[in-house]
Amino acid sequence: MRFLPLLWRYPAITITVLVFVGVLVLHASGTADLGRWIATGYVAVFVAWTLVGMVRDVLRGHVGLDILAVVAMVATLAVGEYIASIIIVLMLSGGEALEDFAGRRAKRDLSALLDRSPRIAHVLVHPETTESDDVRDVPVDQVSVDDVLLVRPSEIVPVDGTLLTATGTFDESSLTGESMPVTREAGGEVLSGAINGTRAVRIQAVRTSADSQYQQIVALVHEAEASHAPVVRLADRFAIPFTAVSLVLAGAAWAISGESARFAEVLVLATPCPLLIAAPVAFLGGLSRAAKAGVIMKGGAVLEQIARVRSAAFDKTGTLTQGRPELVDVRPTNGFDADELLQLAASAEQYSTHVLAEGIRRAAEQRGLPLHSAEEAREEATNGVVARIGGRVVVVGKPAYVSSHAPDTVRATLDVSQAAAYVCVDGRFAGVLVLADHPRPEAGSVVSWLRGNSVERIVMLTGDVGPTAESVAHQVGISEVHAELLPPEKVRLAAELHPRPVMMVGDGVNDAPVLAAADIGIAMGAKGATAAGDAADVVILVDSLAKVVDALSIGRHTLRVALTAIWIGIGLSVGLMVVAMTGVIPAVAGALVQELVDLATILYALRALSGPTSSLPPTTVRPLREGARESSG
Numbered sequence: 001m002r003f004l005p006l007l008w009r010y011p012a013i014t015i016t017v018l019v020f021v022g023v024l025v026l027h028a029s030g031t032a033d034l035g036r037w038i039a040t041g042y043v044a045v046f047v048a049w050t051l052v053g054m055v056r057d058v059l060r061g062h063v064g065l066d067i068l069a070v071v072a073m074v075a076t077l078a079v080g081e082y083i084a085s086i087i088i089v090l091m092l093s094g095g096e097a098l099e100d101f102a103g104r105r106a107k108r109d110l111s112a113l114l115d116r117s118p119r120i121a122h123v124l125v126h127p128e129t130t131e132s133d134d135v136r137d138v139p140v141d142q143v144s145v146d147d148v149l150l151v152r153p154s155e156i157v158p159v160d161g162t163l164l165t166a167t168g169t170f171d172e173s174s175l176t177g178e179s180m181p182v183t184r185e186a187g188g189e190v191l192s193g194a195i196n197g198t199r200a201v202r203i204q205a206v207r208t209s210a211d212s213q214y215q216q217i218v219a220l221v222h223e224a225e226a227s228h229a230p231v232v233r234l235a236d237r238f239a240i241p242f243t244a245v246s247l248v249l250a251g252a253a254w255a256i257s258g259e260s261a262r263f264a265e266v267l268v269l270a271t272p273c274p275l276l277i278a279a280p281v282a283f284l285g286g287l288s289r290a291a292k293a294g295v296i297m298k299g300g301a302v303l304e305q306i307a308r309v310r311s312a313a314f315d316k317t318g319t320l321t322q323g324r325p326e327l328v329d330v331r332p333t334n335g336f337d338a339d340e341l342l343q344l345a346a347s348a349e350q351y352s353t354h355v356l357a358e359g360i361r362r363a364a365e366q367r368g369l370p371l372h373s374a375e376e377a378r379e380e381a382t383n384g385v386v387a388r389i390g391g392r393v394v395v396v397g398k399p400a401y402v403s404s405h406a407p408d409t410v411r412a413t414l415d416v417s418q419a420a421a422y423v424c425v426d427g428r429f430a431g432v433l434v435l436a437d438h439p440r441p442e443a444g445s446v447v448s449w450l451r452g453n454s455v456e457r458i459v460m461l462t463g464d465v466g467p468t469a470e471s472v473a474h475q476v477g478i479s480e481v482h483a484e485l486l487p488p489e490k491v492r493l494a495a496e497l498h499p500r501p502v503m504m505v506g507d508g509v510n511d512a513p514v515l516a517a518a519d520i521g522i523a524m525g526a527k528g529a530t531a532a533g534d535a536a537d538v539v540i541l542v543d544s545l546a547k548v549v550d551a552l553s554i555g556r557h558t559l560r561v562a563l564t565a566i567w568i569g570i571g572l573s574v575g576l577m578v579v580a581m582t583g584v585i586p587a588v589a590g591a592l593v594q595e596l597v598d599l600a601t602i603l604y605a606l607r608a609l610s611g612p613t614s615s616l617p618p619t620t621v622r623p624l625r626e627g628a629r630e631s632s633g
Contacts, residue, residue, distance in 0.1 A: 016042075016090045019042050020083075023035040023036075023038055024083070035082070039083070040077055040082060042086070043073050046089050047073055050092070054070070067243055068247075072264065079260050079264050081588065087595075118159075118192060119139065120137050120138070121138055121139075121143045123136050123147050123148070123150075124149065140209045143158060143205050143209055144208065145205055145206060145207065145208060148164065148202055148203070151200065151201050151203060152196065153196060153199060153200060154198075155195070156193060157170070157191065158209065159206075159208065160191055161206055162187060162190070163188050163190050163201060164186060164202040164204055165203075167183060167186070168199070168201040169196075169197030170190060172193075238570065246266075246267060246270035246573070246577065249578065249581060250264075250577070253266045257583065259583075262580075265580050267577075269576040269577045270573055270594075277605075278601040278605040280300075281602055281605040283304075285561075286303045286555065286558025287300065289554055289608065289609055290550070294550075295540055295554070296538070296539045297538050298536075298539075302537045303555045303559065306520050306551055308559075309501050309503045309519075310457070310499040310502075311456065311459075311501070313460070313497060314459070314478070315460075315505065316462035316464055316473075317464065320440060320473075320476055321438060325356055325358075325359040325419060325435035325436060325437035326363075327342075327362075327363035328418065334428050334430060336431055341433070342364050343371070344394050345396050346361045346371055348374065348377065348386075348389060349396055350371055350373075350374070351378075353379065354382075354385075360421060375391075383398055384396055384398055384401045384402065384421075393425070394423065396423050397421065397422065398465070399420075406427055408429045409424065412434065414468070418468070419434075420432045440545050444476045446476075449549050450548075453552070457497065459478065459480040459481070459497065460472075461482050461490045461494065462485065463485055464483055464484070466481070466483040487514065488513070490511075490513070494514050503521075503522060504522065505548055507523060511523070522537070523538070524545070557608065561605060562608070568600065568601050568604055569597060573594075576590070
């Protein structure tokens, strides 16, 4: 009984098997003519149905790879090998089932992400209570920001939230690929999709379900599953030459032997399955393996493109650096004191998305300085923010931008790896806030790996001023630096980079245009930069630049496996066809051998699920330069 669903799922296979068994019975009982007519009629219907599908493919601009199978079926019928013709039909109809099986195996980790999507949330009716049974279960998409939720042991966190319980332990392997549980303290962010540990915790929702990390990942996975572009391109690339070679070999065998049966015996060994099934399976396996490693790629086309990357461009802040600048000095001037300067700047920076703004706000909160609301505020992307606070106009940003509002602005002297936010109030220069953002410890190793693995050109594209950009670039091993860039300038430089393809790695809203413009855009998405993630082709779910190396390694391995599977299938088919030209392989035996070739190529394609992992050299950050530097926010 358990096989009945399979019979209904693949009716073409079921009918073909029944016809095949019936023809064999008729052949054995001495009524071979009846069996021949039944086989001929069934195969003719199948050929007509296949031709209709081929015409549709051609109208869509794709070469019909089933032409070889159609010619082989017609040829075997013409020479009386009707059993071989039914075996070919069984091969083609069974291809769907084989593709489903291999596809499910290849994308098991992608499917696991979708299957684990949270559906129910436990909302605390009275958030101030500690009673775990005072809850209301609601669909996860009905959770509102600021709702307090109870997450029981071993449950999936339904939405992104802030931990209210003193401590909590969470398994984030489905999000980041890291197997070790992580411990969060009260006030720390807990991401949806993480699995709670052994004790119940309370969290306060900071995002709705649609905006939470896990739902963003699910959306990316759906997008990845819907893409099959490289498979079509690979199939088209090999289809016409392989078809031509197969027909030439079959025709030559007929011409040399003078036997029309030889044409059919050769052609039944021409298998399109390495192109139709093996290549798609390899790409699905690569996407699945990448997802398990914490790297979401938006389709197989991305895998093929990233495998061929020859140039790499990096943003600085939050990409090559840790992206969490800390305030190290407050330098007021013109009669302002340190707390007043910091309070005004932090109040204005409430309306900025720049990474330095977060560090300034955090420093003000740590010093107990309340932030004031602005009557009006606007941000000039990559330059700074202007806000009217308590009737005073506060400008925070780059030195050139602040100088346009306060001509008496004086550039600060900074140490290496320091950045500065300049502040003016009512047209007077008020001082400088100095922050430090150090390079990521893995950045130097990543750059070194890329340089040693066929990435010929590595550059930094940043909006920061030259000296700070050059300092960070020197520490991580990048020699080509383009600094003080606006977003359109980043896009232009990325478009002009050679050799192609070009990979751009960045984070934050300001990087979205250049990520979209590059051949391959990679977003450091661990901190929830939604705009950058939407624009990028690859989203890294772990706050580690080392995942860029994983992405390239998986892409290259996947493309290598897909091409090798194709060549294995083509090589075996051509070799067997050459042998069949001598007449030693009967048509029925050839059709069965073809099935083994198909199986071999598909099993090889599943190697994309595994493979060598990239090994970075020991973490290296070059020594800091000595001397004074200037920078900006």
